[in-house]
Amino acid sequence: MSQKNLICPRCESANAEVLSRSPVEGVWEVYHCPTCFFTWRSTEPAFITDPKQYNPNFKFKPEDMAHFGVMPAIPELKR
Numbered sequence: 001m002s003q004k005n006l007i008c009p010r011c012e013s014a015n016a017e018v019l020s021r022s023p024v025e026g027v028w029e030v031y032h033c034p035t036c037f038f039t040w041r042s043t044e045p046a047f048i049t050d051p052k053q054y055n056p057n058f059k060f061k062p063e064d065m066a067h068f069g070v071m072p073a074i075p076e077l078k079r
């Protein structure tokens with residue numbers, strides 16, 4: 001099985017890892033990015049698996065994550 005370039009397509013962190021492999025070796029792999037928690041399969045189209053082709057509207061830098069809002073928003077406590 002060839003080692004893939006494990007750069008996260010979404011945040012482009014270089015520390016993405018293999019999460020799972022197909023029971024029949026070499027059919028598919030699932031990857032996981034521990035930085036932004038994106039998960040993708042080797043069998044998805046290039047616009048998902050290739051950082052250069054991933055939709056730029058859905059990309060972000062790891063440092064942007066500190067400014068993300070909480071979804072869904074947590075309401076104020078009722079008193």
Ligand SMILES: [Zn+2]
Pocket residue numbers: 008009010011012013033034035036037038
């Ligand atoms: Zn990522």
